[in-house]
Amino acid sequence: MASIEYFEVECPEETGGRYYQRIADVVLLDHNLIRVIQKIHFFIDPRVPIFVAVGITRKMPGPVRLRDFSDVSIQDDKVTISIGDETYLAKLLKSLWDIFGKERVEQPDRFTIVISASTDETKDLEDLVVDDPSLSIYKDLIYALQVIQPEGFKVRRQHYGDGRFYLVASEDTLPEDIDDLVREKFALLEESP
Amino acid sequence: MILVPVTYKGGIYQHDEIIDLIEDLGGYIIQKHIIATEVVLQALVPKEDIELIQRIGKPLTGELTPSPLVGTEIAVVSMSLEIHHLPHASCDLAEYIRRFGAKTNMVGLARGFGKRIAQLNDEERDVINEHDLAVYLLGNFETCIEQKFGVLRRGIDIPIVVCGGPSRESLQEIIDPPVDGYVGNVGRFMHRTKESEELDKLEEVVGEITRVLDRRREDLAKDPLSISPARLMDIINEKVDAIHEVLSPTPITVQMAGLRVKLPYDQYARILKDLVIEEDVTIGDIVDIRPSRMRDYILLKVRPFSETNIMV
Incomplete structure (x- = not known):
């Protein structure tokens, strides 16, 4: 399993920083996020108080389409989908019900779905996006960072995009120069090999 | 008689004998757990009788260990x-x-x-x-x-x-x-x-x-309590039937200088206050009875000998 290439906790209190290194390690491991994160840097200053986490994610797997895990055969007005991987079945059924309505989607057995629909309606069916793991990873990542941060820090700002993410938190109003601080910490990540 | 806090762990078979023994020796059972086929007793026992309890408990696979925090x-x-x-x-x-x-x-x-x-x-x-x-x-x-x-x-x-x-x-x-x-x-x-x-x-x-x-x-110990909380617990257990209806794991929690009785204050405070301990001494004479901030429990704080001039 790939590990995080850069993992630092910066804190003016040495002992406190060491504990947070362990906390971050345990939480990221528990939430299965080690594979997702390439670099991460925490900055905690209890005197301000402020908590900053900035990081870069690895390349995320793209959206999962219907053809990735099943076989679609179209015959006149009838489409038969043979499922190879049940993981996405629930989400697939939900999307199909939304598109065609429950009365036109049948599931004669666990691994087969039969849809009665015209060819016009079903021609792009194979490209149907069933799941997008990057969306849930974003939620998981932010949730994990919220678990790591000291609890009293209720004022938060978070951002995710282009493979980069950050979360800043404090118990007071966030300082105005917070963007500079985040940029500074991102620069540290980029400098590191 | 000096009572020491201990934990007894042993088989469920004939464990009543150990309970009777501790009570006969003048000790108190603070808490009793039955876990599958094992019994765990937390008790205060007379220091000089520890060996006797160990000897009698041995055939019942009983083991006695000191537990410094029993009764707190x-x-x-x-x-x-x-x-x-x-x-x-x-x-x-x-x-x-x-x-x-x-x-x-x-x-x-x-x-x-x-x-x-x-x-x-x-x-x-x-x-x-x-x-x-x-x-x-x-x-x-x-x-x-x-x-x-x-x-x-x-x-x-x-x-x-x-x-x-x-x-x-x-x-x-x-x-x-x-x-x-x-x-x-x-x-x-x-x-x-x-x-x-x-x-x-x-x-x-x-x-x-x-x-x-x-x-x-x-x-x-410098200013001893008018009654040992464990003894007070025994008296309440004996004389207030309603305590046996309480489903909490410890209907009466023993503290170092008092008890937490898990009965509603409004109904039972008066009953507890008038309970006779010995001859003409009632609980109300030697104990402060207060409503607890935890649910509607009753909190009993035993007053020291210097205040009551009574020792039972």
Whole structure:
């Protein structure tokens, strides 16, 4: 399993920083996020108080389409989908019900779905996006960072995009120069090999 | 007769004999658990009869171990009941203290987190004060502990043991006025305590609690209580039938200088007050009866001999 290439906790209190290194390690491991994160840097200053986490994610797997895990055969007005991987079945059924309505989607057995629909309606069916793991990873990542941060820090700002993410938190109003601080910490990540 | 706190663990077969024996010798059963085919008794037994109980318990696979915290009620004060402080830090510690015989209650503060925003409300303060000792589980940063601890201890008049991330020396330095006990390097953590050094830390917390409570016992011995709380428990168990209907694991919780009786105050306070202990001494003569801030329980505080001039 790939590990995080850069993992630092910066804190003016040495002992406190060491504990947070362990906390971050345990939480990221528990939430299965080690594979997702390439670099991460925490900055905690209890005197301000402020908590900053900035990081870069690895390349995320793209959206999962219907053809990735099943076989679609179209015959006149009838489409038969043979499922190879049940993981996405629930989400697939939900999307199909939304598109065609429950009365036109049948599931004669666990691994087969039969849809009665015209060819016009079903021609792009194979490209149907069933799941997008990057969306849930974003939620998981932010949730994990919220678990790591000291609890009293209720004022938060978070951002995710282009493979980069950050979360800043404090118990007071966030300082105005917070963007500079985040940029500074991102620069540290980029400098590191 | 000196009573010592012990835990008896043994098979369920004929365990009644051990209970009878302890009671006949003048000891008290504080709590009895039956776990599958095993019985765990927490009891106060006469010091000179320990060997006798061991001898009689041996054929019943009984084992007697000293449990310094039997007969005490301890508050484990956690800064919140959020995932940040639960389950590992607070629960592991509360459970570990329980193994030594104490009755622990977890007090999760509504607004204990944060440095500037930490608060302790009157209900929390009163609930903590009903215990024999409070263990405060604080966080990892010295700066925060230094600033917030003053607020969190305001109005607390029972002994306090502070656990926190910084070392013991740092804790002693930043906490002013000093508290009764300190354990360093036990702050916020997010994993189970199963490695040997972590267990040693828990052991250290228990050691510190025992030390603080022993000192309190010595103080109590200087001006002895008018009645031993364990004996008071026995009398209530014998004379108040309603206590046997209570489903709580400890219908009566024994404290060092009192009892928590888990019956509604409005209905039973008067009944308890008029209960005769011996000849013309009633509970009301030697005990302060107060409503507890925990549910609608009754709190009994035994008055010392110097106040009542009665010893039963």
